[in-house]
Amino acid sequence: MVTLTIEGRTVVVPPGTNLIEAAKTAGVLIPHYCYHPSLPVAGVCRMCLVEVEKFPKLTPACATTVGDGQVVHVHSDKARDARKGVLEFLLINHPLDCPICDQAGECELQDYTFAEGRKDSRYMEPKRFNPMEDFGGDVLYVPNRCILCTRCVRFMDVMAKDPVLNVSERGDRAYIGKFEGSDLTHAWAGNVVDLCPVGALLSKDFLNRARAWELDRAASVCPSCSQGCNVMLETRDNVVVRIRPRANVAVNQHFACDVGRMNYRWINRRDRLEYPVVRTEQGLSAASWSEAVQRAAAAISGAARVTMLASPSLSNETLFLLGRIASHVGASSVMTIERGHEAPLVGAKDLSLRAERAANHTGAELFGFTEFAAPLDALASGDVLIVADAAVTTVPPGVSVVVIGTLLDQALAAHVVAALPICNFAEEDGTFTNLRGRVQRFLQAKAAPAQTRPSYRVAGDLATALGAGSFPPLAADIFASIATTVPAFTGMTYRTLGLQGAPLPLLAETTA
Amino acid sequence: MGYPHPSHPRETPVISKYFGDAEARTLAGWQARGGYEVLREALATDPVEVQNVVKESGLRGRGGAGFPTGVKWSFMKPDGKTHYLCINADESEPGTFKDRELMRWTPHQLVEGTAVAAHAIYAETAYIYIRGEYTEPIARVREAVREAYAAGILGANAMGSGKRVDVHVHKGAGAYICGEETALMNSLEGRRGNPRIKPPFPAVAGLFAKPTTINNVETVCAAVHVLRNGADWYKSLSSPTNPKSTGTKLFSVCGNVARPGNYEVGMGFSMKEFLWDVCGGPPSGRTFKAIIPGGSSVPILTPEECEGAVMDYEGIQAAGSLLGSGGVICFDDTQDMVRQIARLARFYAHESCAQCTQCREGTAWTTKILERIRDGQGTMKDLDTLLEIADNMTGKTICVLSDSCATPVVSGLKKFRHEFEAKIPKNRSSVMVPSFATAAA
Numbered sequence: 026m027v028t029l030t031i032e033g034r035t036v037v038v039p040p041g042t043n044l045i046e047a048a049k050t051a052g053v054l055i056p057h058y059c060y061h062p063s064l065p066v067a068g069v070c071r072m073c074l075v076e077v078e079k080f081p082k083l084t085p086a087c088a089t090t091v092g093d094g095q096v097v098h099v100h101s102d103k104a105r106d107a108r109k110g111v112l113e114f115l116l117i118n119h120p121l122d123c124p125i126c127d128q129a130g131e132c133e134l135q136d137y138t139f140a141e142g143r144k145d146s147r148y149m150e151p152k153r154f155n156p157m158e159d160f161g162g163d164v165l166y167v168p169n170r171c172i173l174c175t176r177c178v179r180f181m182d183v184m185a186k187d188p189v190l191n192v193s194e195r196g197d198r199a200y201i202g203k204f205e206g207s208d209l210t211h212a213w214a215g216n217v218v219d220l221c222p223v224g225a226l227l228s229k230d231f232l233n234r235a236r237a238w239e240l241d242r243a244a245s246v247c248p249s250c251s252q253g254c255n256v257m258l259e260t261r262d263n264v265v266v267r268i269r270p271r272a273n274v275a276v277n278q279h280f281a282c283d284v285g286r287m288n289y290r291w292i293n294r295r296d297r298l299e300y301p302v303v304r305t306e307q308g309l310s311a312a313s314w315s316e317a318v319q320r321a322a323a324a325i326s327g328a329a330r331v332t333m334l335a336s337p338s339l340s341n342e343t344l345f346l347l348g349r350i351a352s353h354v355g356a357s358s359v360m361t362i363e364r365g366h367e368a369p370l371v372g373a374k375d376l377s378l379r380a381e382r383a384a385n386h387t388g389a390e391l392f393g394f395t396e397f398a399a400p401l402d403a404l405a406s407g408d409v410l411i412v413a414d415a416a417v418t419t420v421p422p423g424v425s426v427v428v429i430g431t432l433l434d435q436a437l438a439a440h441v442v443a444a445l446p447i448c449n450f451a452e453e454d455g456t457f458t459n460l461r462g463r464v465q466r467f468l469q470a471k472a473a474p475a476q477t478r479p480s481y482r483v484a485g486d487l488a489t490a491l492g493a494g495s496f497p498p499l500a501a502d503i504f505a506s507i508a509t510t511v512p513a514f515t516g517m518t519y520r521t522l523g524l525q526g527a528p529l530p531l532l533a534e535t536t537a
Numbered sequence: 538m539g540y541p542h543p544s545h546p547r548e549t550p551v552i553s554k555y556f557g558d559a560e561a562r563t564l565a566g567w568q569a570r571g572g573y574e575v576l577r578e579a580l581a582t583d584p585v586e587v588q589n590v591v592k593e594s595g596l597r598g599r600g601g602a603g604f605p606t607g608v609k610w611s612f613m614k615p616d617g618k619t620h621y622l623c624i625n626a627d628e629s630e631p632g633t634f635k636d637r638e639l640m641r642w643t644p645h646q647l648v649e650g651t652a653v654a655a656h657a658i659y660a661e662t663a664y665i666y667i668r669g670e671y672t673e674p675i676a677r678v679r680e681a682v683r684e685a686y687a688a689g690i691l692g693a694n695a696m697g698s699g700k701r702v703d704v705h706v707h708k709g710a711g712a713y714i715c716g717e718e719t720a721l722m723n724s725l726e727g728r729r730g731n732p733r734i735k736p737p738f739p740a741v742a743g744l745f746a747k748p749t750t751i752n753n754v755e756t757v758c759a760a761v762h763v764l765r766n767g768a769d770w771y772k773s774l775s776s777p778t779n780p781k782s783t784g785t786k787l788f789s790v791c792g793n794v795a796r797p798g799n800y801e802v803g804m805g806f807s808m809k810e811f812l813w814d815v816c817g818g819p820p821s822g823r824t825f826k827a828i829i830p831g832g833s834s835v836p837i838l839t840p841e842e843c844e845g846a847v848m849d850y851e852g853i854q855a856a857g858s859l860l861g862s863g864g865v866i867c868f869d870d871t872q873d874m875v876r877q878i879a880r881l882a883r884f885y886a887h888e889s890c891a892q893c894t895q896c897r898e899g900t901a902w903t904t905k906i907l908e909r910i911r912d913g914q915g916t917m918k919d920l921d922t923l924l925e926i927a928d929n930m931t932g933k934t935i936c937v938l939s940d941s942c943a944t945p946v947v948s949g950l951k952k953f954r955h956e957f958e959a960k961i962p963k964n965r966s967s968v969m970v971p972s973f974a975t976a977a978a
Contacts, residue, residue, distance in 0.1 A: 068734040069892040071933055082932045088734050110929030114898035147922050150905040173891060192729065192891060197901035199891035
């Protein structure tokens, strides 16, 4: 370990650490643009110049590794003046169009200028102008705002291994170019928008949708595949408007794929099942929660044979309780896993858009659900099918259906005995177990519509109504009971998971 | 030799001895003049001994930085790794054209020096990276390399020594920045010619990430003569008063001067005698106004500062500038220094690789302000701004292109401020920027 002093604070870090990362451990932010922890060091923006005692010149913190006994000054006059100079240079050709720029509010140029920049401009010449360019995929390039940090170029070169971007031209004529005939259509290309420290690379999907300061953010986990990328769900007026990656070195570094990013509109669907529904003589009609749960329980316990078809994207908590119901009533518990193409991010270790487009199939397996390609074929008249947020459109005649879901498919209406409305993952707390057995929490990001209830609570109430025991009403407490009853989860709590998750204890032992 | 002028008696022609001698270009002619004997001996000598002779001679890098050549070679150890030698023939510094003549007249001198240097650093492969605009030098060096291969001087068994020496000639594509050593390596590797961040230094990870030494054309040419005649002989060529700068230096003289050309003189030569005697002084009827002694990147000197200076690394530094590449640019009293400095700044703005913020934006901004002052649209405040920009551009970037742009601005403003002020209309505090000026017209 190396011991050094940064801004008067003693820091102990492993050898080979650069000064930016070392400073982070002391709670000191060294302003920077081109440096990114998941990309190779370029050292070109010169924003992170710091003063190191006994060095003849200011040194770029990103490209300087720690040395024993170093004394680093981040906020000395010399270092501040250098940053002020860089900010002035960056701004001479940068349009002051923050009021119409999507990046405003989360722009590093804006932030650092506000903190340390000049209050006036000495630049009297006309600014450089280049027209906007559609980079393909979801990406729009606004060259006038570009500070040429080359994060995007390095991401496409090194992480995506699809080098479609370059620096074209030289001097102040330089801009980010796209090789002729190629577009930013790589499955992970959308990350360049997040990597861009300014508003030069924009998401077409998010263009002019919201100002950064209007958004509410909740830590979550991407439900689009079994990789379990950590994401931030960003909502405006209770509507999810953007999904962005949240750093987790063990899972997704700083990245998320385009499929995950774009797959949020379903969360905001307005044609939800909002009230408990039961079958009456007049057909389906709204009912109270207690009546609906009782009707569902009666149908299940009166059936000759019960099949439970659950979505492998439900949380561990819900699947655990559904598994309890299945074992209590002797139901077969099955799931279907939707599959798509696999799209790895080649430059990152074990990071891919997985073929299994289900957030929690590993968890589902641990709670007794088995994959069954055609679960409905085995059904016969008189059976009860419990559909837990799974997509089912037709069932054989004579089969009664209990729905625990966010939607009620009209094609099923004739079979439904009771339908219990639940929250989707953005409206409740819970955990997913990813394909490597990492258990990760997601937090509620938006309010649920009307009378919908968290899925774990609905499953718990139904289990209680069936006599399978009583269960606590909060996700954290249900997880605690998972930890005491399911061996794979032994000892885990929401507190120990934190927001970065943890591998299942058994897996951790075997891989250690 | 002062080619195209006849040699001046005060010159000490060593590497330039055969300028103008067409026979020296051929292999036969070069061998008749004692060529390749040094290489034959060197190949039979331990590289460390070769390094020691060059170290002892005090030969320093002639590309501009003046790093001791023998010391640089001694960084390369027989570690079993592949080593590379790069010869920097991307001579693009405005005012510098010494390597051009070395390659035009004595391409075999360069090939021999290259092979010697390759042996001295345990390298089997050398690349000569020649500026793309140098069409004749490229042809001459290519022909010399071809002849040397045909004669068995280069190749798998160089001069029968059992050692392999391969020399590749690479043509640049016209970027000044590719003369920066790490940008040159990127360019050779087929990448964009951007300087690399150091460390790692080339001696650790250079070309193709292998230990690499990079030398200037003039340096390896001089090394041939050092090895032929010994370190003491080389030291005897220069003024004994300064043992830190030894041997001879080839100066390219251009601009407003009676006899422009290349002149080789011993280190420590009086600058006054050089300019007024060897080069013939200013054109008749004129006087010198300014001298840039070492290529466009070094501070500008006034004739008074030049008069007392001696021409070696330390002497020119004492006079307030740098020896640099030895490109002496002369300005006479008819020149407009604002126009000249603006033109220099435009060159650097055009050639900036665009990596570092200070250089990309600073060179262009400096140029715009200077050209505005040149066109009578400046303000007094601009002069302060120029100096502050120059300060922000100095010592903060990966390579020194940014500093090189700031240097003539700072020294020019210091020494010729009255010329700048004369172009600024009295009592002007704001300007019509070009776009508005056009709109109003």
